[in-house]
Amino acid sequence: MKRLITLAFAASMLAGPMLAGHAGAQTTLRIGLAEDPDVMDPTTARTFVGRIVFSSICDKLLDIDKDQKLIPQLATEWAWSDDQKQLTMKLRPNVKFHDGEPMDAAAVKYSLERHLNFPGSRRKGEISQITAITVVDPLTVRIDLSVPFAPLLAQFTDRAGMIMSPKAAQAMGDKFGSAPVCAGPYKWVERVQQDRIVVERFADYWDKANIHFDRIVYQPVIDATVRLANLQSGQLDLVERVAATDVEAVKKNNRLRLVQATELGYLGLSFNIANGDRAKTPLGQDPRVRRAIELAIDRDILNQVAFEGLFKAGNQWVSPESPWYVKSMPAPKRDVTRAKQLLKEAGVPNLSFTANLPSGSENAQVAQIIQAMLQEAGIDMKLRTVEFATSLQMAAKGDFEAYFIGWSGRVDPDGNIWTFNSCEAAQNDGRYCNPEMDRWLKEARSTNDRERRMAAYEQAMKIHQADMPRVYLYHRTWFYGLSTKLQGFQAPPDGLVRVQGLKAG
Numbered sequence: 001m002k003r004l005i006t007l008a009f010a011a012s013m014l015a016g017p018m019l020a021g022h023a024g025a026q027t028t029l030r031i032g033l034a035e036d037p038d039v040m041d042p043t044t045a046r047t048f049v050g051r052i053v054f055s056s057i058c059d060k061l062l063d064i065d066k067d068q069k070l071i072p073q074l075a076t077e078w079a080w081s082d083d084q085k086q087l088t089m090k091l092r093p094n095v096k097f098h099d100g101e102p103m104d105a106a107a108v109k110y111s112l113e114r115h116l117n118f119p120g121s122r123r124k125g126e127i128s129q130i131t132a133i134t135v136v137d138p139l140t141v142r143i144d145l146s147v148p149f150a151p152l153l154a155q156f157t158d159r160a161g162m163i164m165s166p167k168a169a170q171a172m173g174d175k176f177g178s179a180p181v182c183a184g185p186y187k188w189v190e191r192v193q194q195d196r197i198v199v200e201r202f203a204d205y206w207d208k209a210n211i212h213f214d215r216i217v218y219q220p221v222i223d224a225t226v227r228l229a230n231l232q233s234g235q236l237d238l239v240e241r242v243a244a245t246d247v248e249a250v251k252k253n254n255r256l257r258l259v260q261a262t263e264l265g266y267l268g269l270s271f272n273i274a275n276g277d278r279a280k281t282p283l284g285q286d287p288r289v290r291r292a293i294e295l296a297i298d299r300d301i302l303n304q305v306a307f308e309g310l311f312k313a314g315n316q317w318v319s320p321e322s323p324w325y326v327k328s329m330p331a332p333k334r335d336v337t338r339a340k341q342l343l344k345e346a347g348v349p350n351l352s353f354t355a356n357l358p359s360g361s362e363n364a365q366v367a368q369i370i371q372a373m374l375q376e377a378g379i380d381m382k383l384r385t386v387e388f389a390t391s392l393q394m395a396a397k398g399d400f401e402a403y404f405i406g407w408s409g410r411v412d413p414d415g416n417i418w419t420f421n422s423c424e425a426a427q428n429d430g431r432y433c434n435p436e437m438d439r440w441l442k443e444a445r446s447t448n449d450r451e452r453r454m455a456a457y458e459q460a461m462k463i464h465q466a467d468m469p470r471v472y473l474y475h476r477t478w479f480y481g482l483s484t485k486l487q488g489f490q491a492p493p494d495g496l497v498r499v500q501g502l503k504a505g
Helices: 002-015 048-057 105-117 166-178 224-233 244-252 287-296 299-307 336-345 361-375 388-396 414-421 435-445 450-467
Strands: 028-033 062-064 070-072 075-080 086-091 130-137 140-145 186-192 196-201 215-220 256-262 266-271 352-358 380-386 402-407 470-475 477-483
Touching: 028 048, 028 224, 048 186, 048 196, 048 215, 070 075, 086 105, 105 130, 105 140, 105 166, 186 215, 224 244, 224 361, 224 477, 244 256, 244 299, 244 477, 287 336, 287 361, 287 470, 299 361, 299 470, 352 361, 352 388, 361 380, 361 402, 380 388, 388 402, 414 435, 414 450, 435 450
Parallel strands: 028 215, 352 380, 352 402
Antiparallel strands: 062 070, 075 086, 086 140, 130 140, 186 196, 196 215, 256 477, 266 402, 266 470
């Protein structure tokens, strides 16, 4: 703890006073992150904390408000053709990238084509229905689709909608993520892995009147207790993901304020079904084994013990509060006897496997509680704790049997489902593939008819329950702790920290 606080203090001395500071001096906002982001390239990035940092440097075509409604950002208006296969967007005028280049229709065309074609793109699956992008005029772009695609506008509220400077992206190639150049309120300064990311105010930002800090320093502090200690000591101004067990401590501190929102995503236990040799186990090959694991877990007890009952237990890709939750398939009650029967039927009454676990005290507690529950069903779950970004790389390579992984969620349910469960999805690390599942997911994303979409998701959920490529566990409440001197902070359900309007009070 002492080392992290010392590092924060040292960085603060380098970057100037926090919040208001001295008259005429630079003001710096310090944000504590629960993890260190992966690569900062909108095309290839995949971490939640990366999205938090992107919020300050890369504006998107659209954004969402606190009520999950789509609102303009770089695009000011949009319209669909009658057959829902053509989208025309009007762009905000007089917007510049950090390198001085104009943000226009040509840049939108370049960025979307990069998302579609760049090697290793994690955005391709999110917008693969795009067949053509046409520059109508400098501030108008037309997007043609192969089929109607209901989630497209929602995809543009995230990294798929981030527009990059073509000049910088072409020059930097696969190194773009080391110093991204976008059209957001802050421009890139530096990154020290595992220590800090620094950005500074972009003087030509189109909405500069709403930007009040000169600099932002993002600091990964994995341990929630240490993160809170840095906030309490004044070395951080805002921390994301305050541990549920620390919520009361923040509430009782008159120099701090707690803000919260229910997330759109989930945390679950994913299984390696077909990604290399580590999938060739009873766990990877037999859904009865994976079903036994689900039945050995009591989600409500997990929520009570680990999170003071402040999270939402759930068994689906959206929370029970979501209008997209399939009510006919609620979470099953814990049934250890049935779990043992399933393991016996599968020929592995004494199942043993290893689960990868991203480092962090909260993750460790969750895993240990589940570990104890599984032991009562005769299941030996060993834990392999690794640094978060490394755990993602291991998952992509198939170096796992099971993997505790969270997803921050998307405003359209397709964003919680497709990229993890369809056969060709970029983040389907376990290589789960069921053509019938794909058929229903495609049906759901091909129409704006809500009843048709819901019916398709219900069918997909039945298949998921039978195949069990992932056990969904719970849905987090985003808890933010912040100095009472920090004004203008709002917590939208996507969990991101938007810097517009933030200022020292």
